[in-house]
Amino acid sequence: MWSADVLALVLTSFFVAGLVKGVVGFGLPLVVLSILATTLGMKEAIALTVVPAIVVNIYQGLVGGKLKAILRRIWTLLVIACAFTWVGVSILAVADPVLVAGLLGLLLVTYAAYSLIGSQPSPPRAWQPWLSPVVGALSGIAYGLTGSFMVPGVVYLQALGFDRNMLVQTLGLTFFVISSALGLSLSGHSLLPVELGLLSTLALLPTWLGMIIGQRVRHIISEEAFRKVFFWALLCMGVYMVARAVI
Numbered sequence: 001m002w003s004a005d006v007l008a009l010v011l012t013s014f015f016v017a018g019l020v021k022g023v024v025g026f027g028l029p030l031v032v033l034s035i036l037a038t039t040l041g042m043k044e045a046i047a048l049t050v051v052p053a054i055v056v057n058i059y060q061g062l063v064g065g066k067l068k069a070i071l072r073r074i075w076t077l078l079v080i081a082c083a084f085t086w087v088g089v090s091i092l093a094v095a096d097p098v099l100v101a102g103l104l105g106l107l108l109v110t111y112a113a114y115s116l117i118g119s120q121p122s123p124p125r126a127w128q129p130w131l132s133p134v135v136g137a138l139s140g141i142a143y144g145l146t147g148s149f150m151v152p153g154v155v156y157l158q159a160l161g162f163d164r165n166m167l168v169q170t171l172g173l174t175f176f177v178i179s180s181a182l183g184l185s186l187s188g189h190s191l192l193p194v195e196l197g198l199l200s201t202l203a204l205l206p207t208w209l210g211m212i213i214g215q216r217v218r219h220i221i222s223e224e225a226f227r228k229v230f231f232w233a234l235l236c237m238g239v240y241m242v243a244r245a246v247i
Helices: 004-024 028-036 042-048 050-062 067-094 097-117 125-146 150-158 164-188 194-202 204-217 223-246
Strands: none
Touching: 004 028, 004 050, 004 194, 004 204, 004 223, 028 042, 028 050, 028 097, 028 223, 042 050, 042 067, 042 097, 042 164, 042 194, 050 164, 050 194, 050 204, 067 125, 067 150, 067 164, 097 125, 097 150, 097 223, 125 150, 125 164, 150 164, 194 204
């Protein structure tokens, strides 16, 4: 893990991921996993995302003035998702990494296509009390197994009808909580050794640098144009990962 080529790959991946998050406000784990899952392996890639994902979402999730209101809406989803993240990691520990990478690719294709189409489902409203735990369970398993919470987790949160600022805080809080649960689950299954933990901590530096640059780039280029390029790239990477698992 500490060879020059691996170190360069990891640090570059997190810099690019930070750049994307700085411009569009999300995408850190997606970028890292899409690059590292096919090179270092799924288990290692997921473990490396833990520390940066926790740290960069602390401020976004805890600051904004809507914490209590958000928790009232999604606390069941968060609790269930954390519990089922352990289940997902349990499967990851014994699963074929190639098939897991293929599943991640399928989730990336689904989320990228959904985002490019741009259609939003109707808010669940009356269905939310029973739908949130179901989505939490499915999303927790997917997150523990693939490192991606986007489908169905983020898609569901986007459908709840939050205003823009409240949605940003909701996503930050969600990723902070489930990333913490992921770290505990990986440690409990001996999938987060000290070496990976240290490298994940080191990845904070390029992540922060990328975010700072990305926030400045946001004022120069069109965020919408950047988002389209990002999702098309994500779609292509997902197709490649699925094909690699099948072929």
